Amino acid sequence: MLISMNWISEFTDLSGVNIKELINRFTLSTAEVEDIYEMGKNIKDVVLGKIIEVNDHPNSKKLHLVKVDIGTEVVEVVCGAPNVFVGAHVPFAKLGGRVGDLEIKEVPIAGVISRGMCCSEKELGISDDNSGLMIIEENYPLGTDIKDFMQLEDTVFEVDNKSLTNRPDLWGHYGIAREIAALNKRPLKPLELVDTSLYKDLDPIDLKILDNQRTYRFSCITMDNITKKKSPINMRIRLTYCGMRPVNLLADLTNYLMMEIGQPMHAYDNRKVKDIRVKTFSEPFEFLTLDGVSRKIDTDTLMICDSKEPIGIAGIMGGELSSIYDDTSSVLLESANFDGTSVRKSATKLGLRTDASSRYEKTLDPEMTVLAIARFIKLLMEIDPGVKVTSSLTDSYVQHYDSITIDFDKEYIDKYTGIDISSDMMEETLSALGFDVHRSGDKFSVGVPSWRATKDVSMKADIVEEITRIYGYDNFDIYSTKSLLSPIRHSVERDNEYRIKIFLSDKYNMNEVHSYIWYETKMNKELGIHTEPNIRIINSVTAENDTIRSTIIPSLLGFVYKNADTNPEMGMYEIGRVADGLTKDGLCNEKKRLGIVVASKILSEKEVFFKLKEAIEQVVLSVKNRTPKFVENNEINKYNYVHPINSAGIQLEDQEIGYLSVLNPRIRNNIDKKLNVAYAEIDIDDMEKIDVLPLEYKEVSKYPGVTVDLSLLVDKEMPYETLTKYIDLYPCQYLDKYYLVDIFEDDKLLKDKKSVTIRFEFISMERTLESHEIQSMVDGLLGVLKDNNIELR
């Protein structure tokens, strides 16, 4: 919103005030000022001139040679305006003067010397009217500098509308002036009004409010004998500077009132509109608004009607047919207050946000409606003294806001601020802002003014804001809290998340990625990935991306696809959320999952698989001090990207925490035939349910141990884990540990067997083992294995 300092100065004295500093204070105490414009500074030496002679230009049909009387002399200029005529009073820029960016110099125009310039309103920056010369109707001596009677010079500042959303009282100059008066510690002048009780004996308007939910108040009055059509020049300048386009006197005045006190008003032609009904309709219909557009009105939209038909959309825009025409001399003036939410919803549905609707949305003060009418008549009668009021002020006050009184004491404010603001200063601030302050020492009871009571100020904490913002946050002493030193509870889960991420990035050179929480359906289709139905977003960005993912893997495979062309080796992971269906009470079963994908054109598929497996083992070990188990899990085969053979469930302490798999070749070939891909998904929440195995330090033996490598012949299909079960059958106190060294397969040599070489480490805590003891242990072990058909190779 644009605010004119000239306008503000009508309501509070600004003499001697540094305007720039004041505006900065306003930003820090009230609302953000985005820009400051210095208006009229670029207009210099423009005076009132009278055209006394108009002749044709010898070389142009459009141009004229004009003689202008500027009091001290008569100047000859070339003028291109179409509305030039003898007797016209116009703004005339003298030689050496300035109009906007243009310096006025003696120049030939189409071969004739011109020694000045007659100006249009646009050239003076006071409207966008460039159709012809500005015709000045006011009476001043020729040669008077136009700045003597036109308020061209002004400081206009733009307030960020967003920072005013909660301040309905700041949507007009008078409210802003109240803030500025409080900041300056100077009084706020009362608005000059007419006394509307003078009209109380006139007939009221036939007004019926048929919707009490959406209407708060409706005030109206009729006037006749309006003869002036054009607003005074200074009113037009203010409107222009504040971003409104001057139209005609009545429309300008309603806009002027809206800009001045924030109350939207509407003037209907009284010839057409004689009575008022405020209501909604039971059927939708088309309505022509005054911008000439036909709009569909639904049954929730409040309409202003007369007894015959709708004449305006309440709080948004009037109708075309009831609007002011050039020959309108009598009006019905509306000044009303509607429910903010209902106006916002209707404006949104209509796609029609107007200056009026955006004010109503903020929940305006209903007390303003009659005030605005009294002010309107006052201004109109000053401009057009013959105007007659033809009805009483007709007012239907349907819904009142509660009046609010807030009790508090200094101690409460001090606790909130942490500093000491005196009770006197609190009283002064609140009074300046219009609060009705009752004070007894440090105890306060304050009445909230109606313009702050619609939603903005309702409780003690709101009073804190009023006092502190005027006090100024820059003036606060700042200090730390008084608190005991105590250890911080730290989140093991969060620590583990970082541990996992750093582990995968640093040890396995992987890259952390982030992907969307929904399935990217188009990508999945392209790759042939089938996903299960899951909970959906009802207003998704694109219709296809509406399903919340229940697994993180398709997102990662999509990234593999995107990067496959330029990256022969990839390792990516993400810790992200999925919705694993719904819980019993119908809420999403949100889970935190770790997804890892390894892809390579250099390593074999088997190498990729085992690299991934190692990473998983190491990750789990690093956070849980437990080694996960890899087990058959047929359930994962429901995903068509799982490899039916080379995949396995991941278990920790017999609890399923995830799975790993080689990418199904059907999907792989859609990504890249040469790319070997394996991936895994671990449910972090499930994993975190398993406690960390406490680390136990074991004393090491002082005596040397003995290692024995045994190559064992087993069935080719036998998993290593089965072999270990047989080994574990042999009880041996000196067998410290054993581990796999090598697996050898050879179809010719070993046929359907394979040779598994295992290294056994024997050691005693008490003594050096004798070689015959080792031999007997090896024999014992081999005996047990032989019983299970496992021979030494």
Next chain:
Amino acid sequence: MLEKLENIKKQFHEELNAVNSQAELEKIRVSFLGKKGLVTEQLKNLRELTPDEKKTAGMQINKLKNEIEEAIVQYQKTLEEREYIQEIENAERYDYTIPSAREAGTLHPITIVQKQIEDIFKTMGFIIEDGLEIQTEYNNFEAVNIPKNHPARDMQDTFYLENGQLLKTHTSAAQNTIMRKYGAPKKGEPLKVLFPGRCFRNENIDASHENTFFQLEGMMIGDDISISNLIYFMKVLLSEVFERDVKVRLRPGFFPFVEPGFELDINCAICGGSGCPTCKHSGWLELLPCGMIHPNVLRMGGIDPDRYTGFAFGLGLTRLAMMKYNIKDIRLFNSGNLKQLRQFTR
């Protein structure tokens, strides 16, 4: 006898000087000190001498024996050194300018910035908390004082799910859960908590807009937390985050979950506050919303607003990462583009 020993000594030194390898040295050792070596032989000859002669000759022989042993040890060291020198001189010269093949893994830029900030706040005693991404309307709106008819709840900004839940639009959605988890703080032990999280808004994506982004929110609740404390904590914490002595200023700002609410600006780092295009010539950059937690929010969190006060602040983590790394296009974060993401090595 003595003469003989002198000759042996002379012979030894002559032979030793010709030695070029460990093997030759061993040969010499055997030939002088071995069982049948020259020096050993002399000991055998002692039998033929008188006891006095024996004594003198024995001493002489032992002296020679020690001398030879020592010379051999010395010579062995010389030989070893010679071999080391040779090995080093013959060594292949490695080209240490050859780049290593290993490409470093990376954390996501959000993770890097998030962790840095969490670490800073931890030093000031903040607990780190987490929250769900899929939230109830209650947690996301009602519990933070955004009533049913508030414009922020209009359909267009929020992703709603079929079951009435929604994708959280701000980290504030976790406030209620956290307050209930920790309860009213003990006297002198304010609750200090930081909760980063991923948020969602239904908007069209372009270089500066994402529908999925990260925020980071903090709260401090206690029996005497004040606006003065809020400004203090913001100033010291932001100075750590930006690694400079940050100036902060507060302006009134309206957010339903705080009262009073503020917009916090920091002095522009580019121009130092004198005004430049980055700060739109104001010298200040709008950084974060903050304020005193609204009494209704405390009450809904089970904390008595008549006894306790608190402040809260929110920080755009994604925006902060963009500032830190000078990222111009927000789409990088969710792109999965390795060419981009591999650059964030720290």
